[in-house]
Amino acid sequence: MSTIDEDRWPAIADVPDHARARRRARKVESEFALACEKAGLRLEGEDPDLRVFEEALFYRLADVGWLGLGESFMAGEWTSPRLAMVLERLLRAGYNPKTPVRTGVRYDGSVAPLELHRLSGGDSTNTYATLFSSGVPTMQRETLSQTARTKHTPPLSIEVTTLSDPTVVERDDLTEAQSRATQALLDVANVGTGAYVLDLPAQTPALTLAALARHATVDALASDPDVLASLEQVAQIADGALEVVPTLTPLPDPGAFRRRFDACVSVDSAESMDPRSLQHFFKVVEQALVPGGRLALQTLVAHEPSKSVAGCTELIRAYVTPAFHLHDRDDILHLMLKSQGMKATDVLHFGGHYVEGLRLERERFEGHEREAAALGFDAVYRRLWIYQLALKEALILAELADAIIIGASAHRARL
Structure with a gap:
C-alpha cells in the first residue's frame, strides 16, 4: 500500500x-x-x-x-x-456482489493512451479488434423484432454472419490479425479509391492509415490531444488526403461538416457511449453521409441485459471510460431504425477472434511491464490495464458479451 x-x-x-x-x-x-x-x-x-x-x-x-x-x-x-x-x-457461477453502478454519465471522448496500445499490440496505430486467418463463416437472414418505438416502420431483415473460433493462434499472428480486422471494417464500408471517409471518432490512427492506403480521402475527428497529435503526424505525409478535425465536444452537431462522405467508420467507440450519446452519433452519421453512403461500426455488445455485466464493468467506468456501456446488439439496430435515415444491412459476429486478440494483447503487455513503468505507468495503472483486458476476455468467454461489426446504409437524402 x-x-x-x-x-x-x-x-x-x-x-x-x-x-x-x-x-x-x-x-x-x-x-x-x-x-x-x-x-x-x-x-x-x-x-x-x-x-x-x-x-x-x-x-x-x-x-x-x-x-x-x-x-x-x-x-x-x-x-x-x-x-x-x-x-x-x-x-x-453467477457471482454478483452488490455493486453501486453509476448511471447518467455522458460520453466524454476519452481514449486509452496510445502507448498502451503499442505495448499491448506491437503497433501504436492498432485497436483491440482481431480477425485471424482461420475460422468458418456461417450466414443466415434474421428479421429484427419490432418495439413500441419502431412498430410503424417496416420489419428489418439483416444478413448475420457468425465467424467460428480460430483454430490455431500464435503470438506472431497478433499484428496481422489486427490489420485484418481493420481491413474488414473498411470492406464493410465499401472504402476504395477516391472515397471520402469520415473516421468518427478516431481512437487511434489505424483506420485513417488503412483508408489512406486504399487511396481514400479522410476526415478524422477527435478530441483527445494524443490522438490528434498522432493524426497530425500522419497528415504531414498524406499529401492533402487527410484532414484532422479537432473538436471541443466528444461528438459534433449533426450537419456540422462542410462536405458529405461516402463512408463513415467507427471502432472501439460505441461501447464507450451511453445510449443518448450513441443515438446522437447516429444522427451525426445520418447527416454526414451521402444517400447510399455506408457506415461500418465495430463494437462490443452484451448478449442480453445483465446486472452482473453492469456491476463487473463498473471498474472500467470508474478508471478507463466513464460512460462505458455494453449495448444489446438489437438495441443498437433499433436506434438506427429510429433515426429513419440509417438502415442496417449486415452484422458480423466474431467474438471468438476478438477474445483471442485480447489474450495475446494482455500477455504481451505483461511481458512489457518494465517498459510501461519507464513510460510513467505506475504499478496500479499497469494492473488496471491488465485487469480490464482480462475482464473483457472473461465477458466474452462467459458468453455475456460478443464482438460485432455492423454495416448500414444511409437511405435518404439529408433534409
Whole structure:
C-alpha cells in the first residue's frame, strides 16, 4: 500500500473502514469463498488459481462489490496467474456482489493512451479488434423484432454472419490479425479509391492509415490531444488526403461538416457511449453521409441485459471510460431504425477472434511491464490495464458479451 500514490489513486490507497464495511466483511468473505468453490477455483495449495494477500479485499467487496474486487487487484491485495479464467468462472457461477453502478454519465471522448496500445499490440496505430486467418463463416437472414418505438416502420431483415473460433493462434499472428480486422471494417464500408471517409471518432490512427492506403480521402475527428497529435503526424505525409478535425465536444452537431462522405467508420467507440450519446452519433452519421453512403461500426455488445455485466464493468467506468456501456446488439439496430435515415444491412459476429486478440494483447503487455513503468505507468495503472483486458476476455468467454461489426446504409437524402 505504501507504493500507491494517494493523490492519483485515492480510492485505491484508502481501504474502506467504515462501520458497514466492517460489519459485512466476514459475510462477504464467506460468499466469495463459496462462489470460488462453486466456480471450481482453488485458493490454496502449490498452484492456486488466485491468491489473496490482504483481507482488505473483503472490505472493498463489502463496500462496492465488483468495483472493490477490481480495485483490490489494482492495489495488489490479490493476484492470479489465470486472471481471465478466474473472472470468467466467477461470472459463470453467477457471482454478483452488490455493486453501486453509476448511471447518467455522458460520453466524454476519452481514449486509452496510445502507448498502451503499442505495448499491448506491437503497433501504436492498432485497436483491440482481431480477425485471424482461420475460422468458418456461417450466414443466415434474421428479421429484427419490432418495439413500441419502431412498430410503424417496416420489419428489418439483416444478413448475420457468425465467424467460428480460430483454430490455431500464435503470438506472431497478433499484428496481422489486427490489420485484418481493420481491413474488414473498411470492406464493410465499401472504402476504395477516391472515397471520402469520415473516421468518427478516431481512437487511434489505424483506420485513417488503412483508408489512406486504399487511396481514400479522410476526415478524422477527435478530441483527445494524443490522438490528434498522432493524426497530425500522419497528415504531414498524406499529401492533402487527410484532414484532422479537432473538436471541443466528444461528438459534433449533426450537419456540422462542410462536405458529405461516402463512408463513415467507427471502432472501439460505441461501447464507450451511453445510449443518448450513441443515438446522437447516429444522427451525426445520418447527416454526414451521402444517400447510399455506408457506415461500418465495430463494437462490443452484451448478449442480453445483465446486472452482473453492469456491476463487473463498473471498474472500467470508474478508471478507463466513464460512460462505458455494453449495448444489446438489437438495441443498437433499433436506434438506427429510429433515426429513419440509417438502415442496417449486415452484422458480423466474431467474438471468438476478438477474445483471442485480447489474450495475446494482455500477455504481451505483461511481458512489457518494465517498459510501461519507464513510460510513467505506475504499478496500479499497469494492473488496471491488465485487469480490464482480462475482464473483457472473461465477458466474452462467459458468453455475456460478443464482438460485432455492423454495416448500414444511409437511405435518404439529408433534409
